Amino acid sequence: MDPERRKKLDERNERRRFRIAHDPEYQAKQDEDKKQRRLRYASDPQHRKKQPESGHIWNTRKSQDPEYVEARNASKRSRYESDIEFRRARQRSVEKSRVRLQAENPRYRLRKSLHQWCLKHDWVRETLPWKTHQPVLFASKVHKECKGCTRVKVREGVKLWWRKIGDRDESWLCHACHMPMDNHTAAMPYGYEDVTTLEGTINRKQELERTAKG
Structure with missing residues (x-):
């Protein structure tokens, strides 16, 4: 990814994580949006077909390019260890997923x-x-x-x-x-x-x- 584009994306994600951490209404809206996306994906075959190929591209590269996967994971680990807000956001996300799975599955x-x-x-x-x-x-x-x-x-x-x-x-x-x-x-x-x-x-x-x- 272009460095400038990467920087803008990181800044946008940082603002989003801050709002999720400090704005309960925004957090609730994000949770509801995720729920609706999951429901639509599960119930609408046409919608699933229209999803971008990024997931397929990532899965293919993940299986064929171990060096890329290791570099990507190393970058995530480094940020997780050095960025406390990123770490807290990840921990909240994991905990929410665990609670949802525990209740539903x-x-x-x-x-x-x-x-x-x-x-x-x-x-x-x-x-x-x-x-x-x-x-x-x-x-x-x-x-x-x-x-x-x-x-x-x-x-x-x-x-x-x-x-x-x-x-x-x-x-x-x-x-x-x-x-x-x-x-x-x-x-x-x-x-x-x-x-x-x-x-x-x-x-x-x-x-x-x-x-x-x-």
Whole structure:
């Protein structure tokens, strides 16, 4: 992008972030606009077809030009660490998205719940009949290359990884890739595909153990 155009865009975004942070009415209007755009995109096929190709161009370049992706991510990380207003705006945006998904999407809630179960309970990680990958909890945050999103976890790493069962090379997935939003049952253990709570998991485990004993 042309440097002058980039500068004007940054200044415009900075003014917008300031208004979002200090003007509740403007913030509410922005939230409503986003909601309406999502609804229109979801319900209007013709509108989706008319969307600019920028998203497609970005996805293509993201998959074919790792140097560009790394430079772009490095720029974002640098700004996140040095620009407190940008960091606060990003944190608010992430929190809003999390709250919305938590309220609207049961699959998201299950993915988050499974992550917590694996962090807190050894028996969940070690005794349930996992299908393709088994959860592994490290004592401290570590970096692994995720085979699902083909990137190395940045910053401080994560504690919970999913290791492919029976793979000598120890192929890993991050939690989000192990449990994609569009196929959550495939990530659940055998016999637990319809379970959505920890209590339900405990009851199903006891039920299956009784059945196995005859």
